Amino acid sequence: MKVLLTGAAGQLGQALLVSKPPELELIATSRGVGPGLLALDLADAAACRAAVQQHRPDWVLNAGAYTAVDKAESEPELAKVVNAGAPGAFAEALDETGGRLLQVSTDFVFNGEQGRPYQPDQAPDPLGVYGATKAAGEAAALALYGARVLRTSWVYGPVGKNFCLTMLRLHRQRSEIGVVADQVGCPTSTHTLAAACWRAISADGPQILHWSDGGAASWYDFAVAIGELGVKLGLLQHVAAVRPLTTAEYPTPAQRPSYSLLECSSSRLALGLEPLHWRAALREVLDCISPSLS
Numbered sequence: 001m002k003v004l005l006t007g008a009a010g011q012l013g014q015a016l017l018v019s020k021p022p023e024l025e026l027i028a029t030s031r032g033v034g035p036g037l038l039a040l041d042l043a044d045a046a047a048c049r050a051a052v053q054q055h056r057p058d059w060v061l062n063a064g065a066y067t068a069v070d071k072a073e074s075e076p077e078l079a080k081v082v083n084a085g086a087p088g089a090f091a092e093a094l095d096e097t098g099g100r101l102l103q104v105s106t107d108f109v110f111n112g113e114q115g116r117p118y119q120p121d122q123a124p125d126p127l128g129v130y131g132a133t134k135a136a137g138e139a140a141a142l143a144l145y146g147a148r149v150l151r152t153s154w155v156y157g158p159v160g161k162n163f164c165l166t167m168l169r170l171h172r173q174r175s176e177i178g179v180v181a182d183q184v185g186c187p188t189s190t191h192t193l194a195a196a197c198w199r200a201i202s203a204d205g206p207q208i209l210h211w212s213d214g215g216a217a218s219w220y221d222f223a224v225a226i227g228e229l230g231v232k233l234g235l236l237q238h239v240a241a242v243r244p245l246t247t248a249e250y251p252t253p254a255q256r257p258s259y260s261l262l263e264c265s266s267s268r269l270a271l272g273l274e275p276l277h278w279r280a281a282l283r284e285v286l287d288c289i290s291p292s293l294s
């Protein structure tokens with residue numbers, strides 16, 4: 001089976017590269033060229049179509065995205081082209097070549113107002129530009145027969161730009177950190193997410209899948225756990241005091257859902273994967289970080 005991967009230099013992309021099942025033939029692409037990576041600009045719909053026509057993959061695993069949630073508010077056109085245009089272009093070309101598409105999406109397609117976990121079949125109702133463009137990307141992908149959408153939440157890993165690495169730095173640099181405590185979701189490690197993505201292109205199951213690690217947390221809970229485990233594992237000498245903030249006390253350009261937990265049980269069953277509690281997944285990620293690099 002041949003898979004064309006986008007966003008291979010991103011945090012999920014890198015986890016997918018290291019966990020690739022050996023029997024798969026992988027064409028890894030990123031915005032720029034790199035060792036083992038082909039250049040593919042997701043903002044260029046013609047290039048996305050041409051990549052499918054040239055390589056004729058069995059699957060496109062679209063892990064690349066415009067992920068800057070706040071910046072998207074001032075760059076809505078670029079966010080839309082990358083997050084909705086690219087999956088649309090892949091879907092169109094795959095329809096001709098007979099391939100399939102796995103579109104990675106987000107809990108931010110929901111408004112967070114219902115106060116209970118979101119089911120895979122619930123209709124998106126995003127709050128901000130990023131969520132709206134990702135919801136449009138889901139719709140564009142699902143126009144292709146055999147396409148799948150895998151929604152996930154609060155992604156972090158040992159490399160890239162993410163909340164966990166930022167908190168490790170802030171614990172080290174500051175005596176106190178203010179972190180939002182009234183937004184609840186679930187952190188998801190790139191390790192478990194990559195496993196779910198690989199399973200999603202091999203297992204049968206529904207068109208829309210939800211994948212996050214087990215449990216629930218606020219950003220505040222996550223920041224506290226990163227400090228505690230960081231000290232325990234020797235990544236930090238000390239923890240900063242973590243002060244809970246309300247969303248109103250930490251204004252951002254993009255509005256975020258206050259409760260965006262994804263109901264994952266049916267997807268876990270379909271994928272044949274057991275959940276790992278987010279704290280255990282965090283420990284696994286921190287175990288991969290060298291004290292000199294964190």
Ligand SMILES: NC(=O)c1ccc[n+]([C@@H]2O[C@H](COP(=O)([O-])OP(=O)(O)OC[C@H]3O[C@@H](n4cnc5c(N)ncnc54)[C@H](OP(=O)(O)O)[C@@H]3O)[C@@H](O)[C@H]2O)c1
Pocket residue numbers: 006007008009010011012013030031032040041042043062063064065066067082104105106107134152153154155156160161
């Ligand atoms: N991060 C989260 O918390 C989160 C939560 C839920 C869902 N997701 C979804 O999970 C997927 C993976 O996200 P991630 O956390 O791995 O994000 P990431 O680390 O920001 O990686 C995204 C990748 O997309 C690439 N990209 C952006 N614009 C591009 C373009 N025009 N052409 C080609 N590549 C482009 C980036 O390239 P550069 O390296 O050149 O910038 C980057 O490598 C995305 O679909 C995202 O929407 C993420």
